[in-house]
Amino acid sequence: xxxxxxxxxxxxxxxxxxxxxxxxxxxxxxxxxxxxxxxxxxxxxxxxxxxxxxxxxxxxxxxxxxxxxxxxxxxxxxxxxxxxxxxxxxxxxxxxxxxxxxxxxxxxxxxxxxxxxxxxxxxxxxxxxxxxxxxxxxxxxxxxxxxxxxxxxxxxxxxxxxxxxxxxxxxxxxxxxxxxxxxxxxxxxxxxxxxxxxxxxxxxxxxxxxxxxxxxxxxxxxxxxxxxxxxxxxxxxxxxxxxxxxxxxxxxxxxxxxxxxxxxxxxxxxxxxxxxxxxxxxxxxxxxxxxxxxxxxxxxxxxxxxxxxxxxxxxxxxxxxxxxxxxxxxxxxxxxxxxxxxxxxxxxxxxxxxxxxxxxxxxxxxxxx
Numbered sequence: 001x002x003x004x005x006x007x008x009x010x011x012x013x014x015x016x017x018x019x020x021x022x023x024x025x026x027x028x029x030x031x032x033x034x035x036x037x038x039x040x041x042x043x044x045x046x047x048x049x050x051x052x053x054x055x056x057x058x059x060x061x062x063x064x065x066x067x068x069x070x071x072x073x074x075x076x077x078x079x080x081x082x083x084x085x086x087x088x089x090x091x092x093x094x095x096x097x098x099x100x101x102x103x104x105x106x107x108x109x110x111x112x113x114x115x116x117x118x119x120x121x122x123x124x125x126x127x128x129x130x131x132x133x134x135x136x137x138x139x140x141x142x143x144x145x146x147x148x149x150x151x152x153x154x155x156x157x158x159x160x161x162x163x164x165x166x167x168x169x170x171x172x173x174x175x176x177x178x179x180x181x182x183x184x185x186x187x188x189x190x191x192x193x194x195x196x197x198x199x200x201x202x203x204x205x206x207x208x209x210x211x212x213x214x215x216x217x218x219x220x221x222x223x224x225x226x227x228x229x230x231x232x233x234x235x236x237x238x239x240x241x242x243x244x245x246x247x248x249x250x251x252x253x254x255x256x257x258x259x260x261x262x263x264x265x266x267x268x269x270x271x272x273x274x275x276x277x278x279x280x281x282x283x284x285x286x287x288x289x290x291x292x293x294x295x296x297x298x299x300x301x302x303x304x305x306x307x308x309x310x311x312x313x314x315x316x317x318x319x320x321x322x323x324x325x326x327x328x329x330x331x332x333x334x335x336x337x338x339x340x341x342x343x344x345x346x347x348x349x350x351x352x353x354x355x356x357x358x359x360x361x362x363x364x365x366x367x368x369x
Contacts, residue, residue: 039087045148047079047364055352056345058335058360060155061162063106065199068360070347077104079155079364083146085116093122101146106199115146115168126177133170137188137213138226140246140259142167148366152255152319154331155362157279157296158344159313163263164242166230169194169209183218194230206230206240220251224259235266255292256282267304274302275309290319298344307354310338317362326367333360 051058051069059067060078068075081103089095099116118132135143139161144150155161171192178185190211197203211228224246231238241264248257260278267273276299283292294315300308317331335358337343342354 035089037089040084041087041369042082042084043147043149043366043368044082045079045364045366046076047148047154047362048074048076049078050074050361051358053345053352053358056342056348056358058333058358059344059346060158061165062344062346063165063196063198064104064346065106065108067346069345069358070349079148079362080104081146083115095120095122103146106197107201128175130173130175131171133168134173134190134192136164136166136169136190136209136211136228137215137224138164138166138211138228138242138244139261140222140224140248140257147368148329148364149325149327149368152283152290152292153281153294153315154317154329154364157277157281157294157313157315159296159298159311160259160261160277160279162344163261163275163277163298165196165204166194166206166209171209183216186215186217188213202234205233207233211242220249222246222248232265234268236268236270237266240265252285254282254284255290256280271304272302273300273304275300288321290321292317292319299338300341308338308341309344310341311343312336312338325369326365329362329364329366331362333362335360 049058049068050073052073053069054073055070057067057069057071058078064077066072067078081101083099083101085097085099087095087097096119097116098114100112101115102110102112105111114133116133116135118130118134120128120130122128137143139145141151141156145156145161169190169192171190173188173190175186175188192209193207194209195203195205207230209228209230211226213226214224216223226242226244228242230240232240244259244261246257246259249255258280262274262276264272264274277297279294279296281292281294283290297312298310300310314334315331317329320328322328335343337355337357339355342348342352345358
């Protein structure tokens with residue numbers, strides 16, 4: 001059903017590019033800089049990740065079946081991806097976007113899939129509606145989490161960003177933007193549904209996905225807040241909740257950001273599981289080089305009766321903007337597992353000790369075009 005809807009939206013998006021605009025379609029808008037009718041952009045990352053830990057795998061999220069460590073001491077799977085985005089504009093009010101991504105999937109393949117496919121109508125310059133497959137603005141870096149070039153670090157901290165498997169939703173959203181004393185505030189409300197297939201080839205359906213998201217931008221500062229609820233078909237009761245707060249500041253010579261996330265879910269047997277994640281990142285630019293450091297933590301705050309998922313990571317790295325639209329990055333993660341926990345490690349062997357430490361080394365090249 002989801003793939004069928006995506007195909008329909010792709011056709012609709014393509015039609016938006018070729019159908020002539022009517023002069024009486026909605027109210028007249030102020031003149032803007034001309035936009036290309038059709039634009040094709042792309043992004044990609046070629047990443048190599050290594051871990052000397054041979055008793056478990058390090059992965060970016062729990063939808064990757066293998067990672068660095070036990071399955072592959074050295075692997076491209078964790079971060080390597082390629083994406084293409086087609087955007088079309090009809091006048092000042094109608095636009096459509098289709099984004100296709102190839103990355104390491106739960107079934108172990110790199111089969112491309114449609115991540116975004118939606119049509120947007122700008123009712124006014126500050127009020128818009130969208131229909132289709134839409135990115136969930138749950139985090140500071142939601143729209144760019146797959147675009148490595150847009151991020152200072154090698155990858156968003158997994159202690160925060162792997163707490164929500166849903167990246168997109170099929171449905172509608174409405175966004176309103178207003179301006180107050182030099183600041184821009186954008187509030188978005190969303191409703192839809194989504195499905196995620198895990199590494200066991202089980203598809204988990206989320207329905208009644210509803211959220212409110214707010215972003216404030218003032219000069220070089222950004223504040224973000226999100227609250228989201230959904231019904232998940234493998235939970236009893238089905239209700240899942242997500243909330244986050246984030247902030248970033250980038251005056252040019254240096255940069256800093258931080259996020260806090262809380263999720264509440266239930267198991268199929270009705271056991272409540274609450275987890276909290278946070279990180280703080282900061283760095284400084286020296287010409288083309290940007291060294292940085294990150295501290296992040298994932299904390300289980302309820303006793304579920306099973307092995308908890310908790311860890312703290314100290315990461316350091318450097319970004320080198322080697323040429324226009326291309327960067328090189330190197331990062332070292334020192335992961336310290338919580339007591340009696342394997343943390344976020346996957347495919348653990350019985351000989352893997354709980355509460356230990358794992359080192360992960362990453363090098364990658366990011367590009368956009």
